[in-house]
Amino acid sequence: MIYDCIIIGGGIAGLQAAIQLGRYQHNVLVLDDGKGRSSICHCYHNLLGWPDGVSGEKLRSIGQMQALRLGVQFEKQRVEAVEQTGGLFCATTSTSQQFLGKRVLLATGIKDNIPPLEGLFPCLGKSVFVCPDCDGYEILNKKALVIGSGNAGVSMALTLTYWTDALTFINHGKGEIGADFMEKLVGKGIRLVSDEISEIHADCSDFMGVTLANGDRLEFAYAFLAFGGNLPNTGLALQLGVKLDKNKHIPVDPRTKMTSVENIWAAGDITVHSEQAAIAMGDGIQAAIWIHKSLLES
Structure with missing residues (x-):
């Protein structure tokens, strides 16, 4: 045919x-x-x-x-x-x-480009997002994580300051952050965490936070991914x-x-x-x- x-x-x-x-x-x-x-x-x-x-x-x-x-x-x-x-x-x-x-x-x-961290995929679109234009509204006046790498992650965090000022960026991918990006990050009061994530905490589609490689646990209900590529x-x-x-x-x-x-x-x-x-x-x-x-x- x-x-x-x-x-x-x-x-x-x-x-x-x-x-x-x-x-x-x-x-x-x-x-x-x-x-x-x-x-x-x-x-x-x-x-x-x-x-x-x-x-x-x-x-x-x-x-x-x-x-x-x-x-x-x-x-x-x-x-x-x-x-x-x-x-x-x-x-x-x-x-x-x-x-x-x-x-x-x-x-x-x-x-x-989504990292192979167990627990992320059931949360996509519900409590873990990739697009600020689609889902930035979901974190309006709420605290949120940005999980990413280098300048791509910083760029996402800066974009999300339109909706909230309670942001933490975890540079999980260990990407280099340019001096100008770092200056903007500090200027916006975005917390930078340089350690890798060892575990994702989630209840089905509800994101609950992460445990870092150093053992620290960060509790958050929402996250954005930004690894670029x-x-x-x-x-x-x-x-x-x-x-x-x-x-x-x-x-x-x-x-x-x-x-x-x-x-x-x-x-x-x-x-x-x-x-x-x-x-x-x-x-x-x-x-x-x-x-x-x-x-x-x-």
Whole structure:
């Protein structure tokens, strides 16, 4: 079977595109391994229509059901390679299955740099956060930890002073802190802890604090992570000859979301730094509209 469009990535952007293309009655396949960042966020707090928040898992589940009703097909597989041949795109998965499509939408997102500390992942989106624009409000006038490394961690702490002045930064990653960053840190009254974390304390999704390598325990109900080095998942884009920017994200046409290669689109976190679910939705639907237009012209 030759699909009208193969969507690689079944997160927020990919699902929104799938729904729109399904409403156009195109034959659409979504390939996703279920390991995207939306699958580990246990609560989005800033989305229209969800005043009490919604988990990435629930949002994805609802989106998949909505797309399935429109005839969209799903395969829970990791795509290892994509190539263009004979005017079509061939996606090969880790199980060596191959799928052919007339168009490709890359919605592969980014991988957050999260330290392998047991207890962190159940708290993500609930009491441990990665995005100050999304979740800074959650610590309004509350004390909070910033767990990070070097200047990236200091930058996060400085940003969070908009919501609270009760901040402690743990330089767990031992990154170097520049003199100007240190001056700002001191100027804002942010406590600096240079020791590593030996243990995370949490009760399910409720963060409770940390124990440092020196044995000291710090009790906090909220934390932000800031290690820098988040990685855009652009390996497939490189295989297809898609142009990347200096930060390894994919530049797209602002109107159509097409990449530098004809008939290849990109949407969501892989294209921008805002890393907002609402923007990913907008990207997905915008790309789908122009994919539809291109199919009509072919």
